[in-house]
Amino acid sequence: xxxxxxxxxxxxxxxxxxxxxxxxxxxxxxxxxxxxxxxxxxxxxxxxxxxxxxxxxxxxxxxxxxxxxxxxxxxxxxxxxxxxxxxxxxxxxxxxxxxxxxxxxxxxxxxxxxxxxxxxxxxxxxxxxxxxxxxxxxxxxxxxxxxxxxxxxxxxxxxxxxxxxxxxxxxxxxxxxxxxxxxxxxxxxxxxxxxxxxxxxxxxxxxxxxxxxxxxxxxxxxxxxxxxxxxxxxxxxxxxxxxxxxxxxxxxxxxxxxxxxxxxxxxxxxxxxxxxxxxxxxxxxxxxxxxxxxxxxxxxxxxxxxxxxxxxxxxxxxxxxxxxxxxxxxxxxxxxxxxxxxxxxxxxxx
Ligand SMILES: NC(=O)c1ccc[n+]([C@@H]2O[C@H](COP(=O)([O-])OP(=O)(O)OC[C@H]3O[C@@H](n4cnc5c(N)ncnc54)[C@H](OP(=O)(O)O)[C@@H]3O)[C@@H](O)[C@H]2O)c1
Numbered sequence: 128x129x130x131x132x133x134x135x136x137x138x139x140x141x142x143x144x145x146x147x148x149x150x151x152x153x154x155x156x157x158x159x160x161x162x163x164x165x166x167x168x169x170x171x172x173x174x175x176x177x178x179x180x181x182x183x184x185x186x187x188x189x190x191x192x193x194x195x196x197x198x199x200x201x202x203x204x205x206x207x208x209x210x211x212x213x214x215x216x217x218x219x220x221x222x223x224x225x226x227x228x229x230x231x232x233x234x235x236x237x238x239x240x241x242x243x244x245x246x247x248x249x250x251x252x253x254x255x256x257x258x259x260x261x262x263x264x265x266x267x268x269x270x271x272x273x274x275x276x277x278x279x280x281x282x283x284x285x286x287x288x289x290x291x292x293x294x295x296x297x298x299x300x301x302x303x304x305x306x307x308x309x310x311x312x313x314x315x316x317x318x319x320x321x322x323x324x325x326x327x328x329x330x331x332x333x334x335x336x337x338x339x340x341x342x343x344x345x346x347x348x349x350x351x352x353x354x355x356x357x358x359x360x361x362x363x364x365x366x367x368x369x370x371x372x373x374x375x376x377x378x379x380x381x382x383x384x385x386x387x388x389x390x391x392x393x394x395x396x397x398x399x400x401x402x403x404x405x406x407x408x409x410x411x412x413x414x415x416x417x418x419x420x421x422x423x424x425x426x427x428x429x430x431x432x433x434x435x436x437x438x439x440x441x442x443x444x445x446x447x448x449x450x451x452x453x454x455x456x457x458x459x460x461x462x463x464x465x466x467x468x469x470x471x472x473x474x475x476x477x
Pocket of ligand 1: 266319357
């Protein structure tokens with residue numbers, strides 16, 4: 128049974144869109160959970176590039192201000208209020224003290240306490256470090272969506288990963304390696320080529336090489352999938368690299384600062400129009416919507432990813448661990464590109 132006491136804590140709140148200084152460390156009161164929800168104490172929350180865009184008000188799936196950023200967390204269950212409609216497979220393991228991971232379709236992870244629907248909470252395998260687990264959900268669920276839901280790749284298929292050195296790109300590269308794929312990946316960061324080679328990815332430096340020329344010379348028959356987070360001219364070039372029946376999956380668009388939402392909407396419309404051409408497919412990947420629409424997919428995929436992390440098959444690159452209290456400073460440092468890899472925020476409870 129849930130406790131009746133309110134829990135007092137803090138959360139970061141973006142009060143108005145803008146720079147990191149628009150985030151306020153704000154006192155919160157978390158009441159006993161409603162039926163079908165668990166009240167959790169957050170131990171660790173991952174910081175993604177998307178959090179920065181949302182803080183600026185420049186993100187397609189934008190929350191209205193005020194809101195609390197953060198798509199992913201690991202937490203300890205404080206109490207859980209069962210509901211007649213709960214799937215017992217989802218809720219059997221929500222005893223107080225259970226460690227759970229979650230991706231939150233509407234953000235809110237930069238908080239000390241939260242009430243969350245039971246379906247969002249996936250138990251952590253025994254022995255998995257909460258900090259490491261907090262770096263898994265968003266990037267790796269995106270990778271699963273790109274590879275399995277949208278591109279439906281099979282062992283031996285060839286693909287091109289744009290931004291293969293980034294959070295999502297690295298997750299695709301590692302899962303692609305486990306799935307027996309042949310991969311090319313664009314990147315420019317120092318050391319990225321060596322890191323990608325370890326995943327079995329052939330690196331292409333997008334600053335000094337034309338990726339379309341490099342990949343078409345190496346793969347004259349085309350590739351089965353291209354994953355793109357840039358948009359613009361990249362879309363046409365990626366599409367031309369596809370083998371018959373291949374798929375271009377777009378999961379972000381680089382827009383002009385302050386006009387990102389509009390630029391993303393235009394890019395998404397273009398991807399949809401391209402799909403009308405026969406012979407090849409295009410698709411849009413939007414994981415926050417996908418996990419909300421299909422709870423079983425989300426729970427199965429996250430359970431599998433956490434198990435792969437527990438057995439050492441996945442090793443998310445964690446650039447730094449910082450107290451949750453320092454989230455605004457972390458945003459500032461990320462904007463200065465001071466970190467390569469995921470930053471994980473931790474609370475006093477961890
Ligand atoms: N659709 C979804 O559901 C979903 C989910 C998660 C994230 N996202 C979005 O996906 C994007 C990437 O996220 P992330 O967390 O992986 O970001 P990230 O860690 O910052 O990585 C982005 C990578 O893009 C590379 N890059 C920059 N310009 C490039 C270019 N012109 N061509 C090729 N690569 C380029 C950079 O590589 P170098 O540093 O090596 O140059 C960087 O490593 C963001 O826009 C994010 O909002 C979407």
